[in-house]
Amino acid sequence: MDLRIFTEPQQGATYETLLTVAKATEDLGFDAFFRSDHYLSMGDGDGLPGPTDAWITLAGLARETSRVRLGTLMTAGTFRLPGVLAIQVAQVDQMSGGRVELGLGAGWFEQEHTAYGIPFPKEKFGRLEEQLDIVTGLWATRTGETFDFHGAYYDLTDSPALPKPAQAKIPVLIGGHGATRTPRLAARYADEFNIPFASVEDSARQFGRVRAAAEQAGRAADDLVYSAALVACVGKDDRELARRAAAIGREADELKANGLAGSPAEVVDKIGRYAETGASRLYLQILDLDDLDHLELISAEVQSQLT
Template identity: 80%
Template sequence: MDLRIFTEPQQGATYDTLLTVARATEDLGFDAFFRSDHYLSMGPGDGLPGPTDAWITLAGLARETQRIRLGTLMTAGTFRLPGVLAIQVAQVDQMSGGRIELGLGAGWFEEEHRAYGIPFPEERLARLEEQLAILTGLWGTETGKTFSHDGRYYRLQDSPALPKPAQRRLPVLIGGHGATRTPRLAARYADEFNIPFASPEDTERQFGRVRAAAEAVGRPSGDLVYSNALVVCVGRDDAEVSRRAAAIGREVGELKSHGLAGSPAEVVDKLGRYAAAGSSRVYLQVLDLHDLDHLELISSQVKSQLE
């Protein structure tokens, strides 16, 4: 099972902090460093020193790392026009030497849109479908030819469809709990389907919907990677688990019920349940970005048992 580090910088992190975590992610053998795309903190904490932009961050990390994959869970479709996003992502992919992955969602956090003057339209899922068609269309257009799109929300006329990503096919992630439209979008556009913060039982059910949607459009369901995103809180003993839970403002019991918490053995066992549900990759939501010993423990005593 692939383990990836997933951060929530809107809760309060500088670029230097993110760089430190990304370098630790690489040094400790994890597969990838991902971050959220939010501009307002949620839950406990004041969010100081303020948000960092996801794609500016990834551009910097692209030049300061060598191996790990880099991406978003999830870029909000409301934040950027799809043509502009296609240019940004392709450029950062070139800067990284072909290590970028784009997680794209409809956008959901209305409060951050109000806080920063970003429009929050009602028909976000319909817009997301057009955005996916535009992004994949621009990247897939043969060099020297043009791309046009005449949709309800976006119109592109004779775009040169440049620049191209460094990768022949830049992976696109789609995720969520929706029972009908989300699986259909994943079947058509995604390279990976991710379900966040779900039980093994709900994971298996949602993966089944995505597989069925893929087969319905004539695509082998095995073409997609199936993954989870789960909060992580690992300790060598109960006291260490409790200390790490308190540091992120969570209860141990709640973390064990809804995430990956406890001793390394407990976490390995629970990851096995997700693997049985069909997951081959897990994004570990690390909320205390200053606790690098936590990452070392996960690498040496959890990740090592899954290889």
């Protein structure tokens, strides 16, 4: 089971804070550092010092880390034109020496679009499908050839389809809870399917839908990686667990029910239940980015038991 660190910087984090966490992620042996793609805080926080852009952040981290994979859960399709996104991600992949992964979603948080003057179209899923077609098509076009696409939402003519990523194939992540269109999209475009913040039972059900969609599309279901994202809150004892839960505005018992929380032994046991669903990768949502001891505990007493 791969463990990846997943951050939510829109809640309030500077680039320096993210760099510190990314370096700890690398030093402590975690598989990857991922971040969300949002421009507005959620909940009761003030979001200070303000948002950081996902791909500018990852570009910086690409030059200041050497091993960990870097990516997004999920880049909002509403934020970027697909041709521009393909250039950005390919460039960051080059800057990292081939360590980038692209999680791409439709975008959903209307308020942040209103706050920063970003159009929020009614039909987002159709746009997402075209974006996936364009981004993957641009990367797959042979050097010296051109790429054309004429869709309902985007139109590209005689694109040189440059630059090329460092990797032969940048992994594409698609995720969500949708029962029909999401599995179909994953079966067509995804290297990895991610289910966010779902129970063991709901994760197993959604993985089953994606596997069935892949097979229906003529693709082996095991071609995809299956992963889950869960809030993480681990404590050596009940007191430490309660302190960490309070620091992120949650209750320990609620986190045990809905997240990946408890003692290291409890967390390892729950990870095993997700593994039984077919998940081979977990994204640990870390909400208190100043608590590096939390990462050290997870590395020493959880991750060490999974190898």
